[in-house]
Amino acid sequence: MSDQVQEKTHAHPSVRIYLSIAAILTAVTVVEVGIFYIPAIRGTAFLAPILLLLSAGKFALVVMFYMHLKPDSKLFTALFTAPLLLAAAVILALMTLLGAWVL
Amino acid sequence: MSTAAATVHYTSTGQDTRKIAFWTFIGSECLLFGSLIATYLSYEGKSVVGPTPEEILNIPLTSVSTFVLLMSSLAMVLALAAVSTGQTRYTRVWLATTAGLGAVFLGFQVWEFTSFVHEGLKISTNLFGSTFYVLTGCHGLHVAVGVIWLSTLLILSFRGKLGPEKAMNVEIAGLYWHFVDVVWIVIFTVVYLIQRGPAA
Numbered sequence: 249m250s251d252q253v254q255e256k257t258h259a260h261p262s263v264r265i266y267l268s269i270a271a272i273l274t275a276v277t278v279v280e281v282g283i284f285y286i287p288a289i290r291g292t293a294f295l296a297p298i299l300l301l302l303s304a305g306k307f308a309l310v311v312m313f314y315m316h317l318k319p320d321s322k323l324f325t326a327l328f329t330a331p332l333l334l335a336a337a338v339i340l341a342l343m344t345l346l347g348a349w350v351l
Numbered sequence: 352m353s354t355a356a357a358t359v360h361y362t363s364t365g366q367d368t369r370k371i372a373f374w375t376f377i378g379s380e381c382l383l384f385g386s387l388i389a390t391y392l393s394y395e396g397k398s399v400v401g402p403t404p405e406e407i408l409n410i411p412l413t414s415v416s417t418f419v420l421l422m423s424s425l426a427m428v429l430a431l432a433a434v435s436t437g438q439t440r441y442t443r444v445w446l447a448t449t450a451g452l453g454a455v456f457l458g459f460q461v462w463e464f465t466s467f468v469h470e471g472l473k474i475s476t477n478l479f480g481s482t483f484y485v486l487t488g489c490h491g492l493h494v495a496v497g498v499i500w501l502s503t504l505l506i507l508s509f510r511g512k513l514g515p516e517k518a519m520n521v522e523i524a525g526l527y528w529h530f531v532d533v534v535w536i537v538i539f540t541v542v543y544l545i546q547r548g549p550a551a
Contacts, residue, residue: 263432270425274418281414284544296545303540307533314428314529316522321366324374331378335385342389348396 261313269313276302373523377530380493384534387489388541391482398477404546407472409463416459417539420494423452424532427525434508435518442521443508449528450501453494460491483542490538493531500524 261269280302289295312318317325343349360368395404430445464484474484504524507513513520 260432260435263429266425266428266432270422273421273424277414277417277421280540280544281410284410299540299544303536306536310424310529310533310536314424314532315526321364323364323366323371327371327374327378328381331381332385335381338382338385339389339392342393346393348393 259319260316261319265313269309273306273309276306367519369519369523370526373526377526380530380534384486384489384537387482387486388537391486392541394478394482398479400477402467402470402472402476402479404479404483404542407467407470408543408546409466410543412459412463413539413543416456416463417535419452419459420456420532420535423449423456424529426452427528431518431521431525434513434521435515437515439508439514442513443505446501446505446508446521450498450505453498453501453528457491457494457498460487460494464488486542487538490531490534493534497524497528497531500527 280299283289283295283298283302289298311328317328362368362371364371426445426448430442430449433439433441433445472480472483474480501524504513504521507517
């Protein structure tokens with residue numbers, strides 16, 4: 249293989265950032281479980297959107313920093329995001345088809 | 352060309368072929384879990400007999416197991432950082448921690464499934480049982496594969512075959528492990544925390 253071809257490497261986050269992300273993930277999980285037990289929110293239509301938003305935040309943090317999508321090649325982002333969007337579309341389509349929109 | 356460089360497989364994109372292949376695999380896994388989550392959500396609240404999610408799901412227990420899995424992801428990135436910088440001892444410590452926490456998560460799942468069966472929820476009991484066991488069981492199977500994979504890396508490390516030149520092997524195992532983690536982040540929210548009652 250030619251020495252001219254080199255992997256386009258990108259610096260991974262530091263250990264300090266990894267620890268910070270872990271602290272945020274833990275805090276958000278505590279908030280999620282806390283919200284679940286708040287009667288004023290639990291019985292309302294606000295519960296699902298709030299929890300989905302918090303969950304999406306945790307998902308994004310792990311994917312961007314622990315899976316290194318943020319510093320890595322955009323090719324990997326495309327390889328991951330396209331099927332992820334398709335999967336989301338499948339979920340929405342199937343729920344619509346089977347009349348499961350009762351939040 | 353150095354010996355270490357000879358083990359790397361680049362493409363015309365400048366990226367390692369194994370990493371491209373693995374991200375493509377993860378993309379296909381998105382569709383697998385997307386289908387299982389879609390099935391669970393589509394049939395949620397449509398069981399004609401109990402037990403229902405409200406009656407049986409143990410949120411405090413699952414919150415702890417969720418925390419365990421999140422911390423295993425932290426241990427995984429610390430293992431990658433250690434192997435990349437040639438810190439053999441810490442590589443072993445963090446790989447063992449990741450695999451150990453994964454095993455603890457599986458222990459929680461086995462305990463949960465066992466208690467559910469004792470409470471009358473089997474895979475054939477109702478729609479909730481069928482979709483719940485298939486979704487969470489498939490995830491658990493992925494965790495089990497991850498624990499075996501990490502244990503293999505740990506053995507390689509003890510045999511002196513996991514130096515900095517093999518950091519990509521740990522990175523790819525890490526991608527798998529973090530993916531299993533993000534899938535659980537979604538499952539924990541949509542299955543355990545957002546419990547929708549019977550459809551009107």
